[in-house]
Amino acid sequence: MSDAGNLGAYERDLDRCSANHVALSPLSFLERSALVYPDKIAVIHGKSSYSYRDLRARCGRLAAALAARGIGAGDTVSILAPNIPPLLEAHYGIPMLGAVLNAINTRLDADTIAFILQHGESKALIADREFAGVVGPALKKLGRDILLVEIDDPEAGGAGSSLGGIDYEDFLAEGSSGHVCAPPADEWHPIALNYTSGTTGNPKGVVYSHRGAYLNAIGQVLAFGLGPQTRYLWTLPMFHCNGWTYTWAVTAVGGTHVCLRRVDPALIFPAIRDHAVSHMCGAPIVLNMMIHAPDDQKLAFDHVVEVATGGAAPPSAVIEKMEAMGFCVTHLYGLTETYGPSTVCAWQEDWADLELEKRSGKMARQGVHYPTLQGMRVVDPETQQDVPADGQTIGEVLFRGNTVMMGYLKNRKATDEAFAGGWYHSGDLAVLHPDGYMEVKDRAKDIIISGGENISSLEVEEALFRHPSIMEAAVVARPDEKWGESPCAFVTLKPGAPTLSEEQVIDWCRQKLARFKVPRTVVFGPLPKTSTGKIQKFVLRQQAEGL
Template structure:
């Protein structure tokens, strides 16, 4: 028997080919009121591939995109690999210098960008000179929309993916401790991770997924492919605005979304958040700061069901999730919050996560012994592009070291305690900033916080808290400190409190590196 009948290289491109037939007349994308069916989406993506081919893009070439959460961004996730090329999604908030570095490092031949980025693109290309990629502007006036003209004039085209471990995408890390690294995604990993996300979040052909998470971030946690796999609808949103999000939730039948913890907090306390108004429950995936009992209760009132996730760029997005047991629903809310705060277990395509010591040995699964989280599985990167040494350091023994500190519980569930660089060592005592932040979040006036280390002559370093209050609330440092002394050890209570807005990345994550510099007076 020929082996060809039982093997087909895995690629997320196949999801659109299937949905273009099976769900041909269903709405695939809603973007600023315009609806596109799956049959139309398939044709447009094949024409995008044809257009790229006509511009000289060959299999293995890199195509960069600088786009908001638009239909063009959805199309890039299929049209670029259909051309056999590698998708390089650029963080929309980077500077021209940073764009230039990524374009040069990736070797991008084409850059598709929204017209609103024309100025910064021109500045970035000026840095590159003759090495600058050719540009295609999207979203202009109908008469001069280069992207639409490219699609309209190109023939349909699609290469066959023969190597499922071939590079599909390059995603660049934030580069907060040096130059950003290019994380290489493979077709196999994206295919399997997409199915894992669809399964764990309950996506179906009736789902409507609201794009609040940037698609440039870990390829939107693989949801451009996951939603398409089930024939669901992509609801595009070009900016994160709580009022607009609530408008979409109320009027567009949204069933799913993913968001950073800061976005979840903004939604919970926004003026348009009305308990009982949603017609159906909405599933929200969030990662980072664990949900507090107060936030869980509020989200429940609003009809929003939170799923706690954990992952990195190197893991195609969520690698772990707090897989919820139905019998936990009857527990007191505080106990539910404690359980939901855990990052949990590997998703269905991941290997079992480990927590290891400095020698690579597993720490006791007692919920107290801390170590570094180590991962492996089908949803791990191929490595860092053009950086063999960084890849070797990150994966010293076949397990990827995340740089995150956690504990393992007897039931096999893992809980993140801190980034290794965020552990505060004060007078010889280790203080997990996450624990302090969770305690701060219990005060009803607090919206969000971040705790970092500041140098101290006596103790070496001490915790400092940067706190954002909810609209209309007031709170003094003394009152907050006293609130914390009732909940955590006195040595863990921050020595200083700074109230105000927190610096954040494009994906809504708090930039602790900026706060650490501020705390050091730099």
């Protein structure tokens, strides 16, 4: 057993210095790619594109312009924009100052935006004019002066209006492209502030460090096989965990960012074809949207597109249908608190010999932790002991490593609770399979306990997704006088599908599931979702309680 406190000769004359120890920061990725690939296309947006040399220059101008307005180390700069170049540039220009990037969810209301600006102590807001309708009221509610920079994106088609802020391009012109980008003095310094969804009460501010962002970006490169030839389509919101850190990962390898202002199959398929897109990410809802797009939108392309999905467990039926359209699906898993995905369903060669349904079932698992994360466990919530790797015993997923958040901003109590026992507690319930792969069964709050038996809502949803007429499904607990709780299914039918009755859906589930897992109630209609495609089960639980 090693003794790290007694290293003998290795404790002498081997000091850290600037030659052998530099703070890790994803800012170094842009510096390298601008040096190695100066003329390579870094960003494509609509009909425009520009090189890595230009991207570095624009980020430098942003940093210099902010500095000239008195913004510096430790200041928060917020940005509210879709997946367009200014939001990508903010991932470099703002941290170049030592300032902290706060990318805001574009679907939030004015009150929540005002709370974020106040709680995060933002010194500036960069906002796309399309969101003037919520930015204006949010700034009034904030009740203090703040620098407002407005983006007038030509791809917006004139949407929105000016609130009297300075134009983004004019603002960049105020700064010098030669702004020096020095690494942070300490890699533990914050680089980004991301607010959780906040289904009850105000959202919590999750703080990322330069070190964690650097390492998780490298983790994404390894998990998703990114390289210099990567052409990455931005179907995943950049505001969500900083685009799962792909904002930095794609730049790290000198790949090309293909921006997409709006997630729409009518735009996605042409972008894949026209720009030879090699990689893209999105929640299962995005994949489902593509699967059920009208036939005239589904354009053919002559190459396989790698798709990483996460944010919710992808039903195996979705994986199968994406494969049939020429996509190769990789399942990732993580949370805002872990910089986005931190586990991957790592491919095993012998899976290739399995029939499609069995193979997709394995691929739908959340898998194993990234090389850049120290560890992951599934433990009994009561005893905190590891559950057996039997694929049956449910426990809570815990994480530990450099890609776990610094903590919640100005919320010591929530931070201490999340890090109890020296591990981050995810709140997700999972089983561990004999091969060491983890499979999430539910959020702790989503597990259904009926007659003392635990029912995974994901297992019931998996059965529903296999019905040929069902496009989307979500299952929650409904209060039940006899059983305590019973499964309640909310389903959306495919366009043009024949009408289904409640009894037909229930009969289908009886053929697929143990009797106690079969939904007793079925509700038809559209499902409420967050901007990242997650179904809002708390809304459905409220509806189920009111039935």
